[in-house]
Amino acid sequence: MNIVAKDFTPVTNVPPLKASRITKEYLGGSFKALDDVSFELHNNQITAFVGPSGCGKTTMLRIIAGLEYPTRGRLEVFGKNVQGPGPDRGMIFQAYTSFPWLTAMQNVEYGMKILKVPAAERRERTMNFLKLVHLEKFADTYPRSLSGGMKQRVALARTLAQNPAIILMDEPFGALDAQVRWEMQELMIELIEREKKTVVAITHDIEEAIYLADRIIFFSRQPGRIKADIPLTFKGGRRIKQKEELLEMPGYAELERQLFAMMREEIK
Amino acid sequence: MSKSRDASVSSLENLPSENVEAAPLYIPPKERFLEFRRQPSTQRASVLAFIGALAFFGLWEAGHYLTPASARKFFPSIGEVGSALYMLFAERNFLHDVSISCWRIFVSFMAASAIGVPIGILMGCFGNIRALFNPTLTAWRYLPAASFIPLLLVWFGPTDQAKIALLFIGVIFFLISLVLDNTTAIQKEFVEAGLTMGASRRVILTGIVVPAALPAIFDSMRNMIAVSWTYLVIAEIVGAQDGIGAVMMRAGRFLNVDVIMAGIVTIGALGLLTDVIFRGAARVLFPWNVERRS
Numbered sequence: 001m002n003i004v005a006k007d008f009t010p011v012t013n014v015p016p017l018k019a020s021r022i023t024k025e026y027l028g029g030s031f032k033a034l035d036d037v038s039f040e041l042h043n044n045q046i047t048a049f050v051g052p053s054g055c056g057k058t059t060m061l062r063i064i065a066g067l068e069y070p071t072r073g074r075l076e077v078f079g080k081n082v083q084g085p086g087p088d089r090g091m092i093f094q095a096y097t098s099f100p101w102l103t104a105m106q107n108v109e110y111g112m113k114i115l116k117v118p119a120a121e122r123r124e125r126t127m128n129f130l131k132l133v134h135l136e137k138f139a140d141t142y143p144r145s146l147s148g149g150m151k152q153r154v155a156l157a158r159t160l161a162q163n164p165a166i167i168l169m170d171e172p173f174g175a176l177d178a179q180v181r182w183e184m185q186e187l188m189i190e191l192i193e194r195e196k197k198t199v200v201a202i203t204h205d206i207e208e209a210i211y212l213a214d215r216i217i218f219f220s221r222q223p224g225r226i227k228a229d230i231p232l233t234f235k236g237g238r239r240i241k242q243k244e245e246l247l248e249m250p251g252y253a254e255l256e257r258q259l260f261a262m263m264r265e266e267i268k
Numbered sequence: 269m270s271k272s273r274d275a276s277v278s279s280l281e282n283l284p285s286e287n288v289e290a291a292p293l294y295i296p297p298k299e300r301f302l303e304f305r306r307q308p309s310t311q312r313a314s315v316l317a318f319i320g321a322l323a324f325f326g327l328w329e330a331g332h333y334l335t336p337a338s339a340r341k342f343f344p345s346i347g348e349v350g351s352a353l354y355m356l357f358a359e360r361n362f363l364h365d366v367s368i369s370c371w372r373i374f375v376s377f378m379a380a381s382a383i384g385v386p387i388g389i390l391m392g393c394f395g396n397i398r399a400l401f402n403p404t405l406t407a408w409r410y411l412p413a414a415s416f417i418p419l420l421l422v423w424f425g426p427t428d429q430a431k432i433a434l435l436f437i438g439v440i441f442f443l444i445s446l447v448l449d450n451t452t453a454i455q456k457e458f459v460e461a462g463l464t465m466g467a468s469r470r471v472i473l474t475g476i477v478v479p480a481a482l483p484a485i486f487d488s489m490r491n492m493i494a495v496s497w498t499y500l501v502i503a504e505i506v507g508a509q510d511g512i513g514a515v516m517m518r519a520g521r522f523l524n525v526d527v528i529m530a531g532i533v534t535i536g537a538l539g540l541l542t543d544v545i546f547r548g549a550a551r552v553l554f555p556w557n558v559e560r561r562s
Contacts (some may be wrong), residue, residue: 016486101479
């Protein structure tokens with residue numbers, strides 16, 4: 001598949017994202033949302049940002065997206081310094097951002113239109129991604145008539161169709177009910193695996209984090225720092241699509257217990 | 269699926285057996301006239317609307333006949349107002365006055381929208397533009413438009429320009445602040461999604477902000493054109509030769525209350541018509557926004 005966003009070239013030995021010594025101060029320095037945070041993302045990995053509310057995980061994600069700027073520090077995408085937002089970092093929001101004035105198909109096309117993808121290729125990719133998110137029958141439907149899960153699938157398809165290097169997700173399934181959420185998680189794992197993407201997903205749902213992620217970065221709050229960086233080695237380097245299978249794996253219960261303990265420590 | 273079923277999860281086997289009587293019909297509680305948030309059927313709604321209108325006209329007629337005969341001239345019946353209306357159109361070329369009034373509304377409202385809507389959108393998008401204009405515009409909003417009548421008469425005389433200018437002044441400042449609110453009310457993630465997709469500022473403005481805010485802006489325009497009609501009568505009362513307001517004012521001088529009321533009815537009907545046109549246009553222009561009827 002050819003790369004749509006042209007201003008980056010994936011290089012294997014350079015991390016897709018490198019955050020160095022990121023500090024974010026508010027109110028003239030009296031409040032530190034993030035305090036000297038550094039990490040690297042690994043290629044084709046799903047990283048979950050977990051932590052109590054107010055721990056700066058959302059601020060960190062928005063800084064990566066370029067929607068907010070750090071007070072100090074440096075951000076590199078494939079070794080290149082980035083300032084401001086760009087299509088190399090696609091974002092999926094908790095609020096439904098499928099545009100209500102465009103049909104599902106036009107929504108998916110929209111991102112590629114911005115990148116000036118030729119019409120023929122655009123159409124082909126649009127249909128392709130609509131199929132992947134199981135919305136081909138709803139191509140001409142406005143978001144108003146779609147359910148929350150379907151709207152979120154439109155947003156997912158729109159972001160994937162732009163072919164960003166990194167996909168950022170801010171509690172993407174937070175507004176969905178339990179069953180739809182579960183379906184979306186499975187769909188997301190499937191698509192990320194297929195499209196080979198580097199992903200950062202915020203969640204405060206510990207079970208969701210363990211299910212989706214290859215690695216969990218746990219933030220502590222006030223000031224926001226990385227409390228723990230946990231590779232999910234118990235999965236044996238693969239992604240488990242069936243939740244039942246995951247629950248039966250040795251190491252799952254222990255990890256979940258640890259994360260809950262860490263969360264309790266933070267909210268004390 | 270796991271093959272061995274967990275001991276704690278037992279399957280339910282009490283499926284309904286055959287040859288059993290159907291469950292008794294559920295009889296809902298009696299529906300009252302005043303049920304909280306209950307929407308009537310379309311049929312019932314039109315019956316209720318008819319009754320409401322009938323009550324209004326009934327009160328009107330009753331008021332007419334309860335007035336002492338000597339003063340009945342000042343409270344004409346529906347029939348008298350109807351015939352005054354007929355007389356106006358048939359003998360006094362009222363259609364000319366009506367179209368002059370509509371023309372004044374149309375021109376002034378188009379001008380106010382052409383200037384007010386873009387300014388409101390820009391102020392809603394960009395904090396600096398807002399800071400530049402908003403304090404001044406807020407002050408203007410508190411000035412009663414009618415207070416400009418003497419000034420406009422000095423500047424333009426009793427001309428069409430003076431009337432159109434008054435309607436323009438009466439509408440534009442409120443329209444700007446409504447459009448500003450409509451624009452800031454759009455979901456902020458729409459703009460952020462545009463930014464992360466790499467859209468330019470121009471694309472975000474014309475391709476995201478405008479379509480997102482337009483249905484609400486259109487609604488604001490519909491509300492403001494009603495205000496236009498209010499100022500129209502004020503404008504035409506002052507030194508106008510033609511227009512609905514001028515006809516009413518002249519009738520007042522001769523105590524022709526039936527003609528005054530005919531003018532009021534005409535303005536009401538035109539207002540209703542404008543509203544219907546705006547709503548219909550919104551349905552055609554913004555098909556994604558069509559309200560679903562339950």
